[in-house]
Amino acid sequence: MNKTAPVEVYEPFKAGLPPLTRYWRSLWTRRSFISEYSRSELHEKHFDTVFGQVWLIINPLLLSGVYFLLIVIIAGNSDKMRYAHLTACLFLFYFVNHSMSGGSKSVVKGGKLILNTAFPRIMLPMSAWLIALIRFLPTLVVFFVIRAFMGLPWGWNMLWGIPVVMITGAFALGLAILISCANVYFRDIGSFLPYFSRTWLYLSPILYEVKNLKPKLRTFELVNPLFSMMDAWSRAIVHNQMPHLESLLKGTAWALATLLVGTYFFLTRERDFAVRV
């Protein structure tokens, strides 16, 4: 019986990469780890607080409240579209942001598990990304309630939001994987991250709309992946228009590139983690 082939063979990697089919197969069989890990992390984070899981709704409400105070009450700007644009884009931005910040800690935090268990390490940033996604979904509900209050028109074009979320999600996953790996080598990335993401927030069409931007500053569009994603998102879900095809294609290209580069980077470095963490 065990004269047959060995159950597992461990050999040196070829070209620095683990055998990919085996890797994906073992990732697939462990997919319940990702959901269980995200669930228990979220549960634990809010377990001791008075409002518990309701924080998932309270957080985005407070966030939009702050900007309501800033734009509508202090600046006296009663442009409904602008406020709706801001909340919608801000929530999507926070999805990307949470994937990055959660992802950056994910591998380093999994220290003991990495030392003692053989599993595809990429599950750790994936779980961090799933947590960010779970936190994003209630914000959508909050946004739709705000939108309904403002009496903005509903329509079929809003469904374009679905591919936009998928594109942004893929991009966020790529970022989470990339940063989780970089953080193993440079542990202070977490300290830079808040400033980096704050800058990114201001450079993206979130607090303003693309059409209000000076043509001179439109060059950002070329280097900022979030530019096309935010524009497409706002058009679809706020304005009920079809996004530019160009934005969708650009966003897809950015997302795929980040995901591929991030995964490659991660897989080639992964064997180091057990001796570095």
Added chain:
Amino acid sequence: MSNFQPVSGEIAVSVQHLGLTYTTTIDKRPTLKARLRTMGRGTKHTRVVRALDDVNLDVPYGSVLGIVGANGAGKSTMMRVMSGILPPSQGRVEVYGKVSTLLALGVGFNPSLSGRENVLLGGLAAGMTRKEIADHFEEIADFAELGDAIEAPMRTYSSGMFSRLGFSVAVTVRPDILIIDEALSTGDAHFKEKSLNKIKELRGDARALIMVSHGLGTIREVCNEVAWLHKGKLIQRGEPNAVVDAYEKFLHVGKSAAINEDI
């Protein structure tokens, strides 16, 4: 491999010309800042460690292999290669069965989660299904003797509770090959006794066990064979008393109470 049944005498793990080199950081906490500050000055941030060098070893089913060696001999590294945590740099490792590892307290990587959640997560990460874990859970909790503490966050556990839980998980899931890395040393006398009995039971059950320990008394007692590693090389392997005697002679310690004490 659900219908897999280990047979005494057949090979469980075969290690062939195994070599492992890795690069690790010198800095305690590598940062971008440190990198930038020392850029261009030729400061080294990493060093290359040759942890294992041309090791050959076969472990048959129904036997307990003890591994002894001084600190830094590559014992734990070899365990990690056998369980697929570290891929080898040279050579080949063949594993014929399901491996469960207990490398110096495996479970409990997230101290703010309860013992139950940690067992579930550790099991899922190791590739078990929810059902398998649920089926074994009562047995694990019983064997670890944690009582209600199983629902408490693991940051509230003592080191003994930690290792008891780790040991219970590893032995209860019925692995074909069990790897134990100095995990018994923090339990009290009662639990040590219990774990030793469990190990003997698994040995009788035609499982393969690989044990890393500094407790030479235990090694003599339970192992059928002992391998002695030193600085990544296999120095000697064979009958337990002979190898342990040679190792003790090497250490210049002789048979003192201190080394027989711990397992």
